[in-house]
Amino acid sequence: MAAPVHRNPWRYLRDTDVLHAAAVTLLAVLLSGGLVWLGYLMHVWRIARYSPTAWPGRRVLLVFGRQLAGDEPDGDFRERLARALALVRAGRTRHVLLLGGHSGGDRSEAQAGHAWLLQQGLHGDVEVELEQESVDSLENLRHARGLLQGGDSAEVLPPVALLTSRYHLARCLLLARRLGFDGHPVAAEARLPYTPRYLALLAMEATYLMWIDLGVRWAQLVGHRRMAARIS
Known part of the structure; x- marks a missing residue:
């Protein structure tokens, strides 16, 4: 069995496509006097503020992981898992897909999330994939x-619900749509917190989203196929 891949954000600094997108994004911010970034920040805030905590119809529930704290889910991750458990108990879904590899500990984020759900009384008749x-x-x-x-790329994807923290929803929704998902955003928190930490996370997500979106748009504009295909 291959050794698990651990999260290492510094690996992106060795990626020429990522650096190319960063240069284009920085230029756009400078030329606009920061207005481009403010536009993305408002988009991230709107998605975070107005996303629901449930969804219409039946969907596969995708629960995004988060870096573990001492091999256990941290506060944000537990909120996501608690929302997932509440939705399962409300009969919103019978199929849950827990997302997340190894972020430094002995077990994956998905494994830690599954263990937490079982400890909280998740029923065995729910289909859970890791x-x-x-x-x-x-x-x-x-x-x-x-x-x-x-494993069949021609297979039609089922509709999914993307469950994560409010600050993270805009990025997940953009990526899901680029990858062909019919994705519905679902927030872990009952409402958007306005703490200094959360505002900083929203600002960081706006930067990530701008970096991804402008990089893809630029790649499509100039015909850089490899760069555009990075999110497909």
């Missing part, structure tokens, strides 16, 4: 797509 090979949100969704298609 996606444990990813190290970021894009890989979460790409591997989830493979699991849902059963």
